[in-house]
Amino acid sequence: MSRVCLIEDDPIMGEALVERLELEGFSVVWHRTGSAGMRALAAGAIDLAVIDVNLPDLSGADLFARLLDERVRIPPSLFMTGYGSIEDAVRLLKLGAADYLTKPLDPTALIERLRALAGGKGAGTDAPHDTPLGISPAMRHLAGELARMARHAQTPLLIGGESGVGKEVVARHLHRLQCPDAPFIAVNCAALPETLIEAELFGHEKGAFTGADRRRAGVFEQAGEGILFLDEIGDMPLALQSRLLRVVQDRQLTRVGGSEPVETPTRLVCATHQDLTALVREGRFREDLYYRVRVLEIRIPPLRERPEDILWLAERFVADYGRRVPRERRVLTPEDRERLLHSKWPGNARELQHLLERACILGQGERLALDGALDIPKEQGLKAQAQASERAAIETALVEQDCNMTATAARLGISRKTLWQKMKRYGIKRIQ
Template sequence: MTRVCLIEDDPIMGEALTQRLQLEGFDVVWQRTGGEGLQYLVKVGSDLAVIDVNLPDLSGIELFECLLREPGGPPPTLFITGYGTIEDAVRVLKLGAADYLTKPFSPTALIDKLRQLADAVPATGETEPPDALGLSSAMRRTAAELARIARHVDTPLLIAGESGVGKEVVARRLHRLQCPQAPFVAVNCAALPETLIEAELFGHERGAFTGAERRRAGVFEQAADGILFLDEIGDMPLPLQSRLLRVVQSRQVTRVGGTEPLEVAARLVCATHRDLAALVREGTFREDLYYRIRVLEIQIPPLRERPEDILWLAERFIAEHGRRFPDERRVLGAADREYLLRHPWPGNTRELQHALERACILGHGQHLALGPPTDASAEAGLKAQAQAGERAAILAALTAQDYKVTATAAQLGISRKTLWQKMKRYRLSRPDRGSR
């Protein structure tokens, strides 16, 4: 059962929501203040949280920011906000909150959003699969498709997506679903020299070519009854594509220099970041092979189109680094989360992983060294420059008005009180006339 922590100070709304959510099958814990809710989420935890922005002791935003500083971070959180606080709620969304509803709202809308979040996280007491693909609807859909695809062990699969998006991760997930005890053999077609790729794929007999001093099994044989993963299939040379087509169609392979065909039991999974249909039109990829390897196809969207997965992946990369290097355990802070969600990640998951590895290595204490190293100094420089400009403007106005506060404030367009405060901050006072 999914546990929901409801933090709401209104007794009528709190009771009504608690009863309705319980009727819908949720395990609801109702906390009436921000402090109580924070203490509960830190000490006990919850699968989901519903937090009112306006609370009597601690605002929902402050509560969420406190949770961001905790090692485990906040659970997937839905905010309830009234008119006039939507801007604050949007600001929290940028820090990683799941969504928000404005009052008055339909209980059905709240339940629908909670069910969407519940589908993405395991209920309390359950363990999230170590090979889960993500929180986004696209990756949950991919996981569901893989469960069906795993039943059809002879059908080729094509995985498409930008570089670094996680195509091999998806292929390995299929392997764990389909045949975890069998081999998983991965080959990057773009990384092999054209002179060796044929022997690498199909194997060779002794003496088949210069340097072939003994028989060698190709990757089709090595994969046995497991999975052969051919990455960057779009970079395979055109002459070799015809031979691969024959293997896929006949389910047999003949070693280079050999005559006896060998049965192929492995499932073929191909991946590419290129537009194979465009390559077919250009004549650089065989049309018959294209249709043969994409009987089943999975398209993985880039990371920028599934922001729900960014923080989810980041937490896992940081946790994995902490397990490997216990003295470098870092925590994802509020500023880190905002940076991660703002960055476009053109290199996708691979870029995110490398950025976090660097941030963990160069960080101090629990803090990550995330983002351009000059960000903080640049921000401090801009602030100092703005303050210097403001001080100069006030000093010029005071001099022009012979330090008459009322006249100077009118010239600057500010109140007398504000001018006094700024004069005190910048240590501006009428000079001693005797020193002139």
């Protein structure tokens, strides 16, 4: 049985977490102040720690830093934080914290993460912090979904989301989980000439058309037992969709100009920024193909719906530039971070990446050249983004729990009273 040290000053949340953790098989010691929790951690005999960032006597970040200074063996530590403390949480990750979750808390996500930490090797600051897609609850949930989908290697997957959200990044992460030693082949259906796309997908035999001086394998064959990623599937010509449907159904293809079937063990992963259901209604996408490629489906939220990931991505992009150009290492200042958090990012992660690369190239010394690069409305501050995210989380939980207030409050990790107060503040109506 794993021993958990819970450091949380809120009596309602603390009591709820103790009850849930014990029901899940953990042994829990609960401390309501940072100093008491620090003494418990320094004494040892703790396997995991769950720490609130905002404590009455000292912050969770100060607590963690003091333990590091005193060279105390720190167990894998997961922090809980409100949206206003994201920067503190990111700093904690750099110091060696195992993870953090944002409030309103998802108890299921907490349990899953604690079980993963309890089953991992090593502890304390040596424990790896694996954040392949993002640190927001949405992207952590998506990463968990991909881990399950990786076990179904023959089932097609459809990835939806706005341009620039990172659909190929997600597909490549699935590839690392499912078949890292097999090929990953990416094709943009919108970038291929219509006259070449059939031969590109399915290959061709020698003499199949003018210029076909030898047999060529298409991307399905090239992918082998790996993953074929078809980006912008909504732009595939209608005439070609019937051939793709047969390949997906039969797991066989026939090369252009050929007659013998070729087995295709490849997993098909498709992506689109378009509404495929609307394309089906308009007759621009085959309904049978639509249902076949979306046996499994995920949607990547836009960056504006997961502000926690903005600074996480920014740090990675700036660090990547520093690795590529070691003589021009740039550093995000607090002012830079505030400005990045205030932007709406209509172009999502791709826009953020391109803007930061330009700011790094044009910067001087350690400073980035962000002046004039961001169009930030004054009212779009961190607090406004946090409130929008919290409201969205409450509305989603209400729908998931059929507007049951007790179940919704438990899902969010807050009391019924707090839930009513937040609903009143945001003007959320309880729909029966």
